[in-house]
Amino acid sequence: MIKSYIRRIKLRILDIGTIKELCLGAEKYAHDSGEDTPGEEHFLLAAMALTDGTARKVFERISADPEEFSGAIKKQYSDALSSIGIDSSKIDIGSSDDEILAPKRVLYNSKPSAQSMMKKLVDMRRHDKEIPLLGAHVVDVIATSEQGVAARALRAMGISQETLRAAVKEEIKAYTFRA
Amino acid sequence: MPDMKSLPSPDEPAEALAAVVALRLMANKLEKKAVMEALEQGWTWAQIAEALGVTRQAAHKRHAGVIKKQTR
Numbered sequence: 001m002i003k004s005y006i007r008r009i010k011l012r013i014l015d016i017g018t019i020k021e022l023c024l025g026a027e028k029y030a031h032d033s034g035e036d037t038p039g040e041e042h043f044l045l046a047a048m049a050l051t052d053g054t055a056r057k058v059f060e061r062i063s064a065d066p067e068e069f070s071g072a073i074k075k076q077y078s079d080a081l082s083s084i085g086i087d088s089s090k091i092d093i094g095s096s097d098d099e100i101l102a103p104k105r106v107l108y109n110s111k112p113s114a115q116s117m118m119k120k121l122v123d124m125r126r127h128d129k130e131i132p133l134l135g136a137h138v139v140d141v142i143a144t145s146e147q148g149v150a151a152r153a154l155r156a157m158g159i160s161q162e163t164l165r166a167a168v169k170e171e172i173k174a175y176t177f178r179a
Numbered sequence: 180m181p182d183m184k185s186l187p188s189p190d191e192p193a194e195a196l197a198a199v200v201a202l203r204l205m206a207n208k209l210e211k212k213a214v215m216e217a218l219e220q221g222w223t224w225a226q227i228a229e230a231l232g233v234t235r236q237a238a239h240k241r242h243a244g245v246i247k248k249q250t251r
Contacts, residue, residue: 079197083187085186
């Protein structure tokens with residue numbers, strides 16, 4: 001009983017650290033691409049950078065290169081602009097711009113897509129009390145989105161939601177946690 | 180300016196909305212660069228606000244980071 005309680009406390013502490021890492025990472029990826037606030041796509045990039053390595057492994061399980069995701073974000077922007085007749089080949093829309101500074105802020109802020117993702121992540125964690133929050137969980141939640149930058153970028157990589165979520169399940173099943 | 184006839188048709192909302200998101204990002208980047216350039220050229224916040232069609236306070240709040248860059 002006490003062991004189980006201590007284990008749960010340990011998991012929650014680990015989760016808090018992971019959430020902090022995700023939020024700070026996502027914000028950095030957003031600023032690097034010239035955006036003020038992070039969206040789902042930046043949280044996916046941050047998940048891939050987590051030390052548990054499970055988000056990257058999910059992509060590797062389906063023979064997709066996780067490094068290609070940031071390129072896929074740019075591609076979906078350029079495809080979207082092409083659809084209205086704008087040639088984006090001379091515009092580096094999804095890239096960093098050293099001249100532009102990140103806005104000053106007091107409280108953490110993110111795009112609605114990221115806020116919704118975080119809410120889904122918290123709901124999912126309520127039902128999973130055996131392992132800590134992993135990068136694969138973030139991939140799982142983002143894979144449920146049908147619209148938005150992250151969903152379009154995944155489609156640009158030729159990845160379907162079903163395939164990605166199946167790989168997430170396998171990765172989480174294979175994960176072993178020692179409290 | 181692209182031909183308006185080339186815009187995605189309303190029966191393809193996913194494509195049209197994706198284009199809107201991309202345009203917003205492009206517009207934000209252009210706005211930041213233009214404000215930075217305007218400040219370097221000696222524009223006042225009142226002039227920038229007038230050009231953007233917003234209040235002086237709104238322009239200042241939105242681009243406060245640019246001031247930091249200016250004073251470095």
